Amino acid sequence: MSVSNYFENIKDAATSVFEGFTITMSHLFRKPVTIQYPDKTPMPVTDMIPERSRSWLRVEMDICTACLNCEKACPIDCIKIDTEKEEGVGRYMTHFDIDMAKCMYCGLCTEPCPTGSIHFIPEFERATYSLDQMIERFVPEGGKVIPYKPPKKDKPEAEAPAAPEAPESPAETPQN
Amino acid sequence: MEQLAITIHENYLWGAPLWAVNLIVMFGASAVVLMLFVAPFAGITSFVERRIAARIQDRIGPNRVGPQGILQFLADGIKSLMKEDLIPTDADKPLFILAPYLVFLGMFTTFVAIPFSSKLIVSDLNVGLLFIFATSAITAVGLVMAGWGSGSKWSMLGGMRAAAQIISYEIPTGLAALCVILLAGSLSLQTIIAGQGAYPWQWYLFNNPFNPLAFFILLASLVAEGNRAPFDLPEAESELVSGYNTEYSGMRFLFIFFAEWANLYIIGALVTVLFLGGWQIPVGVSEWAGGVASWFPQVLQFLTFFLKVLVFVFLIIQLRWTLPRVRMDQLMEICWKYLVPVAFVCVMGVALWMIIWPEGLPWMTYLLTAVAGLIVAYYCYRVIWQLRNTKATLEFNPFV
Numbered sequence: 001m002s003v004s005n006y007f008e009n010i011k012d013a014a015t016s017v018f019e020g021f022t023i024t025m026s027h028l029f030r031k032p033v034t035i036q037y038p039d040k041t042p043m044p045v046t047d048m049i050p051e052r053s054r055s056w057l058r059v060e061m062d063i064c065t066a067c068l069n070c071e072k073a074c075p076i077d078c079i080k081i082d083t084e085k086e087e088g089v090g091r092y093m094t095h096f097d098i099d100m101a102k103c104m105y106c107g108l109c110t111e112p113c114p115t116g117s118i119h120f121i122p123e124f125e126r127a128t129y130s131l132d133q134m135i136e137r138f139v140p141e142g143g144k145v146i147p148y149k150p151p152k153k154d155k156p157e158a159e160a161p162a163a164p165e166a167p168e169s170p171a172e173t174p175q176n
Numbered sequence: 177m178e179q180l181a182i183t184i185h186e187n188y189l190w191g192a193p194l195w196a197v198n199l200i201v202m203f204g205a206s207a208v209v210l211m212l213f214v215a216p217f218a219g220i221t222s223f224v225e226r227r228i229a230a231r232i233q234d235r236i237g238p239n240r241v242g243p244q245g246i247l248q249f250l251a252d253g254i255k256s257l258m259k260e261d262l263i264p265t266d267a268d269k270p271l272f273i274l275a276p277y278l279v280f281l282g283m284f285t286t287f288v289a290i291p292f293s294s295k296l297i298v299s300d301l302n303v304g305l306l307f308i309f310a311t312s313a314i315t316a317v318g319l320v321m322a323g324w325g326s327g328s329k330w331s332m333l334g335g336m337r338a339a340a341q342i343i344s345y346e347i348p349t350g351l352a353a354l355c356v357i358l359l360a361g362s363l364s365l366q367t368i369i370a371g372q373g374a375y376p377w378q379w380y381l382f383n384n385p386f387n388p389l390a391f392f393i394l395l396a397s398l399v400a401e402g403n404r405a406p407f408d409l410p411e412a413e414s415e416l417v418s419g420y421n422t423e424y425s426g427m428r429f430l431f432i433f434f435a436e437w438a439n440l441y442i443i444g445a446l447v448t449v450l451f452l453g454g455w456q457i458p459v460g461v462s463e464w465a466g467g468v469a470s471w472f473p474q475v476l477q478f479l480t481f482f483l484k485v486l487v488f489v490f491l492i493i494q495l496r497w498t499l500p501r502v503r504m505d506q507l508m509e510i511c512w513k514y515l516v517p518v519a520f521v522c523v524m525g526v527a528l529w530m531i532i533w534p535e536g537l538p539w540m541t542y543l544l545t546a547v548a549g550l551i552v553a554y555y556c557y558r559v560i561w562q563l564r565n566t567k568a569t570l571e572f573n574p575f576v
Contacts, residue, residue, distance in 0.1 A: 009514075010514065021495075022562055024494050024497050026560075026568070027232045029571065032234050
């Protein structure tokens with residue numbers, strides 16, 4: 001090791017440590033990339049995830065035909081629909097429960113649905129303290145929901161209900 | 177302390193023998209220093225280091241326990257206390273149990289000689305500096321003991337590395353400190369501080385062109401002695417799991433780490449005392465504060481000293497995230513090929529300087545101060561340049 005090499009090394013050490021210090025110091029003043037979910041997020045979480053992401057299931061009860069296609073399609077039987085018949089009123093649903101704790105998000109129930117009533121919504125924050133709370137009840141307890149009757153195909157001017165638009169605020173979904 | 181003991185003995189406790197009063201004062205002083213200063217400092221530093229480390233890595237860091245996570249160290253301490261006290265079957269039991277206390281002792285005894293202000297010092301030993309270097313070497317004994325006593329290959333290697341490192345770096349530490357000892361003509365820390373002034377050009381750092389070099393040598397070798405990154409080979413995670421403290425858990429583990437963080441303060445305090453004028457405040461300020469209350473100058477002196485120490489604590493923490501860990505051969509090369517020869521040159525240079533200019537060269541001190549100021553200004557410029565160059569999103573709030 002020559003003498004000039006020796007002093008070169010000292011100079012290199014000093015300048016590189018100095019440069020390293022400026023870089024680490026500059027990082028102290030940068031915005032952290034951490035997102036403090038769920039305490040502090042730059043915008044509501046539902047806005048941060050893609051619009052068409054598929055998380056929880058929702059059923060639009062006003063266009064549900066009670067055809068039970070989704071119940072039959074579900075490979076793990078997490079959808080439970082009870083229908084009853086009454087003279088004068090007709091057929092109505094007394095239960096439409098989806099056990100989200102069991103659901104594996106395969107999406108097979110959404111495919112046979114004739115009206116697009118059952119569909120995925122981008123909402124995903126549904127942590128609960130008990131498994132019972134994971135059951136989504138779309139028919140209120142003791143309530144009755146008359147199924148939607150789709151217009152006949154041969155009537156061209158029937159107001160066909162549009163497929164459900166983007167999901168509404170989560171507060172409207174019947175829970176618990 | 178002896179004065180305090182005699183005063184108490186004469187005025188308040190007539191019946192008790194003097195040695196008993198001395199003993200009470202001794203334990204009282206160590207308890208006060210430990211509980212009111214060292215423990216909170218080490219704890220809060222452990223938290224602050226994690227926050228700074230996080231920000232340097234563009235993270236946020238612990239901010240859950242208490243406001244902004246300030247109580248994190250208490251949570252960690254309580255967790256450690258409740259852990260099972262594990263002793264490996266292969267361990268040499270007495271050594272294993274004793275080692276953390278020796279590490280702690282080596283760190284804590286140095287606080288005897290470290291001043292906090294002009295009057296606030298446990299004991300102003302006339303061999304103060306020698307005492308500090310001697311007692312901090314007990315840490316090495318503790319670390320080797322921990323390494324051997326654990327009965328694990330990782331601990332053993334870590335302990336041996338710690339011993340090699342600490343003993344090697346004692347030499348540049350001593351030589352760099354010798355530059356100041358020559359100028360001050362004393363080993364007592366209070367006398368060394370009294371030889372300096374409040375303003376930068378009155379510090380020993382800028383006394384002559386050799387002292388800045390000695391300053392950097394002292395800082396580097398103290399960091400190496402404290403087993404801090406980039407010289408943290410004894411606990412190199414990627415090679416040795418955790419080095420000499422691999423087998424420790426619970427309270428013993430905490431003792432070793434407590435000593436490490438408190439050691440940060442000792443490094444900062446030593447550098448401040450030797451080169452940066454210690455607790456010196458301008459005479460005018462001191463007189464004004466003395467007019468307010470007799471204790472007020474002491475408080476100002478303590479704050480001055482503490483602020484200077486904090487700067488170095490911060491620098492050492494930043495250094496940890498700036499440089500990668502050196503290799504063992506590089507570590508020895510830095511010590512024996514670079515630090516020791518340059519430190520020798522510094523000692524000889526200072527000695528010659530004192531012969532040629534016994535009164536010192538005023539223009540040289542001003543020049544060195546100005547150069548240091550320029551370096552700091554260039555540093556700030558480079559930091560801003562780094563931010564501009566990368567078009568970084570800025571965030572100045574430390575409490576995100």
